[in-house]
Amino acid sequence: ATLRDDKAWALSITLDDGYASQATTAKQLLDRYGYRSTIAVTGGRIGNVVEGHSYASASELGAVVEDGWHLANHTQSHRYATELGSEKDILRDVRWANESIATAVPGYVPLLFTSPYTDRDYVPIIKAHTAELGLWLIQVVGFEAIQADIGAFRFSGQPYVLGRTQILNDGSQFDEVQGWLQANPGRHYWLSLHTHEVAPVCDCLETATDVLYRTYGVGGLDNVWVAPAQEVLEYLVTRDTLAIHEVSRNMAGEPPAG
Secondary structure (H helix, E strand, O other): OOOHHHOOEEEEEEEEEOEHHHHHHHHHHHHOOOOOOEEEEOHHHOOOEEOOEEEOOHHHHHHHHHOOOEEEEOOOOOOOHHHHOOHHHHHHHHHHHHHHHHHHOOOOOOOEEEOHHHOHHHHHHHHHOHHHHOOOEEEEEOOOEEEOOEOOEOOOOOOEEEEEEEOOOOOHHHHHHHHHHHHOOOOOEEEEEEEOOOOOOOOHHHHHHHHHHHHOOOOOOOOEEEOOHHHHHHHHHHHHHOOOOOOOOOOOOOOOOO
8 A cells, every 4th residue: 555554644743842731731632632742852842941941851752652552763862953063963962862862762763854943954964873873864955745655655765854844723724635635636745744842721732633643543534544754764665675575385175165
């Protein structure tokens, strides 16, 4: 299938910065519909309070990973690349974030890099050091939806760059995708949205996923696959590169009579 379970489009939600509310409130909101997300972790803020904002602890991050969520590298210091200085300094900061995540959640290796401030200056450095960092998907600013069909989606062996934008509370972004589907029968799309701290009541994450579930989820058309960005990338790459060949076929038992 073009997308898992032969869905018409995929949605990935990324929660930027690693706030405690993402591992608690957002988790509760998305659990209502069985949706999972990615938390983009700022390594140096794990378990800390910075400028009055609480960040998820190691145990909270471990709990969401255990429930099938993913973590992204959002750098160690959450600074613009130019503020960090040289390529060596930038690389050290990104590598340090990988180490902080692995310390918080032993054995976890991020595949996704979510650029602070949607800073494009990180992109060439991540690409130049992919083998060391293990980061194969980069989220920066830009168009947040791509066509996911074979031939339209191309993974060249370099980290794939995916845009993202703030999730809106009214579900209009989902209606837009549905409009593309109607205008282009047979096509499939992948939409990447994000948000930051999550409020317990009337947050955009709550209202948007309510609309999503009722309209395009199990409660409606049921044509959307909601999954962390890492899983969608892995599916598309596997779909396009894995070939299955029948080597032989053996019959067990006796053929049916007649």
